[in-house]
Amino acid sequence: MRHLIDPLDFTVEEIEALLDVADEIAADRQAFRQVCQGKTLATLFYEASTRTRLSFEAAMLNLGGNVLGFATADSSSAVKGESVADTIRTVSCYADICAMRHPKEGAPLRASRFSRIPVINAGDGGHQHPTQTLTDLMTIRRRRKQLGNITIGLCGDLKFGRTVHSLIKSLARYEGVKFILISPEELRVPDYVIEEVLWDKGVPFVEAEDMELVMDQLDILYMTRVQKERFFNEEDYVRLKDTYILTPDKLAAAKPDMAILHPLPRVNEISIDVDQDPRAAYFEQAQNGVYVRMALIMMLLELASPAAAMAKDGASIKEGR
Amino acid sequence: MLNIDSLERGIVIDHIKAGSAMWLYQLLNLDRLECTVAIIKNARSNKLGKKDIIKIEGMLDINLEILGYIDPNITIAIIDEGKIIEKKRLVPPETLRNVIRCKNPRCITSIEEGVDHIFRLTKGQNGPRYRCAYCEQEDQGQPEKLLK
Known part of the structure; x- marks a missing residue:
């Protein structure tokens, strides 16, 4: 299982491949509308965000998946004093992947160590995004x-x-x-x-x-x-x-x-x-943010783009598998 | 001059900065050992003027890696059958776990319960240094304020 906590978690080649998928999505978003059917993204936003959270949610909805989560720490169990480690262990039972924004630096890294689902760092304090x-x-x-x-x-x-x-x-x-x-x-x-x-x-x-x-x-x-x-x-x-x-x-x-x-x-x-x-x-960047997050969700959930999946199926049929 | 018997088998931690031996004793959890431990304070030293020494009798497998962070000038001799069988060279450890605390108020370690305080050795323009594994804040270099 992979997480995205630090920008260097992916190699240059992996980033190129991810951007290729994002370009494919930009060219034909409709082709990807069922890729994440039955999958759920949890958006754990302990800090206010408009663009990033909505962009993640739009990305998952565009892929045919579902979204749950909270938009401020006030509406989470953090106000009761729950640790990040406990929250992610619980959320791992409800979702297939999660995006976390937290005002404290290193919170997504902490979460990734206890998570059973891929964790995406959606911004941690003044640290990384x-x-x-x-x-x-x-x-x-x-x-x-x-x-x-x-x-x-x-x-x-x-x-x-x-x-x-x-x-x-x-x-x-x-x-x-x-x-x-x-x-x-x-x-x-x-x-x-x-x-x-x-x-x-x-x-x-x-x-x-x-x-x-x-x-x-x-x-x-x-x-x-x-x-x-x-x-x-x-x-x-x-x-x-x-x-x-x-x-x-x-x-x-x-x-x-x-x-x-x-x-x-x-x-x-x-x-x-x-x-x-x-x-x-x-503003072009904001639009690209949705495409690239769609590609990222697919990558972390190990889901192929429809074209790649069809090519693979075609090859399997040809080889009589 | 005070005499402490030489060791037949054990570890001698020498050239400790004078006055630091009790603190190292706590840091290395030597208080938990059943064996004899001698702390010699303010011993005469040609190199340091005054120094502290710790002698641990009967044990050879104590993790002393942290001393490489505290003070690389400390020397360690492993003794067996009354002879020095190994002199350990101290090098800064790659990782410090629960040795120092991150001082960054924005770091998750400032609020999260049960979190290990982890620092990693990194290269820098001004030599190696330790940075928090969570927020990458540099260690402020105050080993006297360790977690213990």
């Missing part, structure tokens, strides 16, 4: 036709932005990727990402504070929101929240085929005037 990374990778691959040989600028809250940590870890495995890390001093990428991912693998990166100065170098601009919920001190949040606001003016120096990504939700870090720009890829 591997399914957002799959979404990001799918969007980058569809826009750039490959995952290597790009210069990507990650901008905003790089300290608490879990999507950023996961994406850096994943992209660092591809050839020719250069990172430009754009953030205020206080919201820089954590040391462990710099030391154990970038430095250790010899991946080129620079840290910058001015987005406009590096704009012309970027193939991908990955904007992030400064997340209020990650700050213990409101003053710090207020001081830093408007550091970067992407406007059409700032895009003047950008390459014509650059892609702008954002894990959403946005507050004001991308002006709505940018939405019409063909380089804006963030």
